[in-house]
Amino acid sequence: MKNFVDELKWRGMIHDVTPSTSEFLQKNKTSGYIGFDPTADSLHIGNLVQIMTLVHFQKSGHKPVILIGGATGMIGDPSGKSKERKFLDEKIIIDNQNKIQVQFEKFLNFKGDNSASILNNKTWFENFNLLSFLRSVGKHISVNYMMAKDSVKNRLETGISFTEFSYQLIQGYDFYWLWKNKNVKIQFGGSDQWGNILTGNELIRRIDGGESFALTTPLITKSDGGKFGKTEDGNVWLDEKKTSPYKFYQFWINVSDEDAKKFIKIFTLKEKEEIETLTKSHEKEPHLRILQNALAEEITERVHDKQKLEIAKSTSQILFGKSKKDDFDNLKEDVMNSLSTAVPCVKIKKEEINSDFKNLLTEITNFEIFSSKSELIRLIKNNGLSINKEKILNDDYQLSKNLKFDKYLLLQKGKKNYTFIIVE
RNA sequence: GGGGGGAUACCAAAGCGGCCAACUGGGGCAGACUGUAAAUCUGUUGACUUAUGUCUUCGCAGGUUCGAAUCCUGCUCCCCCCA
DSSP states (O other): OOOHHHHHHHTTOOSEEOTTHHHHHHHOOOEEEEEEOTTSSSOBGGGHHHHHHHHHHHHTTOEEEEEEOTTGGGTOOOTTOSSOOOOOOHHHHHHHHHHHHHHHTTTSOOSSTTOOEEEETHHHHTTOOHHHHHHHTGGGSOHHHHHTSHHHHTTTTTOOOHHHHTHHHHHHHHHHHHHHHHOEEEEEEEGGGHHHHHHHHHHHHHHHOOOOEEEEEOOOBOTTSOBTTEETTEEOBSSTTTSOHHHHHHHHHTOOHHHHHHHHHHHOOOOHHHHHHHHHHHHHOGGGOHHHHHHHHHHHHHHSOHHHHHHHHHHHHHHHSOOOHHHHHTOOHHHHHHHHHHSOEEEEOGGGGGSOHHHIIIIITTTSSOSSHHHHHHHHHTTOEEETTEEOOSSOOOGGGGOBTTTEEEEEETTTEEEEEEEO
16 A cells, blocks of 8 residues: 555655654555535536545545535635635535536546545535533634634724634534544645645544644746736636536646656656656757646546546547648547637528628638738738648639538638638 | 917827828838747838729818818817916
8 A cells, every 4th residue: 555645755745744644554444535526517626636635635545525515615715715705605616516516527537445535515504503612612622723714814804704714623523523424634734725624633632532633735836927827718627518528728837847757656657767868868858748648638537537538638639739731631520619619609690601801700600710801811821820730822712612511611710720610 | 267388190299282101210011041939130010902003081060272281160089277
């Protein structure tokens, strides 16, 4: 059995860990949990570090527990937030939870010896009335202790509601409940959760004199200082309806060399030796971007599947590879469909396809593709316009004769600027 | 309150009666190179079915002139100096 803490350590996934955690986990098969907010109907790659923590935990023989914050999600964690959070509608929370659950099944084994499980803290908070809470939980933690937490301290100037203030107690009680009822001995989380987790450890110690542990992962940063997991389009989601497999794949392919070295350890399950070999060959031939490819392939396949990965790869080949007209002509329909998720689409009506080439690309498409005919002409003169991977050299191109699958045209301005025209 | 300077395209900044759709730099777009990178070099950068052509544009509104970004009048806004 692998040493969980050592495993995370070489992968650079530990920010803080309570003393003797490693020893405890080596000697005991136990359970550990992470709380997830059901604030969205999908996980995003910002959650991935946490998920991978649980994956390693399970691989080390322990039982991962996913705690859906059905109750806490209704309150809002002040950590890292500068403003009071909006409450979420209860129905939405339940709906979100169901969708998130499916996503976890791609990472964790929910069957067998050390199966993963999903719990919702609503089950124990629902019928927990205020007075009992104050008597059995509130009694053990002083306000002074709570005020000392950064998450609270940072909000004293701007104001914090009692509801958010009490968040750490609620989360602390989660830990206590799981410790008491589910043999959960450790809680994981991002580094911003350290304070909240320790409140749980403290509660367990004060109420029952029990032993428990905490481990947090570092905030994932990018070498250029930008926020990890964000693109121009916003979050990168695991749900293919929110982020297409192609875009998901592209996110990882575009990671910088420096970040790739870091990310491959965190987001893939490759062994140390393999990663070292890959990193070495990457450094020898950086233009091949071996790490980015390995990273993108493994994660995309896990989150989506082999087939969708292949489509994402073919799509990328068309858009960014050295593909020529022939490659484009031989494309299968599923890659074509994927293209429509990859690039902006403009729809035109069937009868419009026979319109004049220049009118079609300007007026008829509401100047979405080209804002003027001059711009279009200029681009053609600069040798920058391609349709279906074929350079357009003059302006009497017959769009209608070049439709793919009777409805698609791939228009390309320069190298990377694509528009997909769909005839309907 | 008194005196002076300014407003030009995405930004900065020249132009001060015709050769101005407007120098130049940045940015944008495209081409070459490349790793879907960085740097570099080149072209392009108001609109019009592509024109040694037409139209619109140099704070706003008028005027002078064959002709105005450029001169005059008024207005709006900005900056500086003195009080």
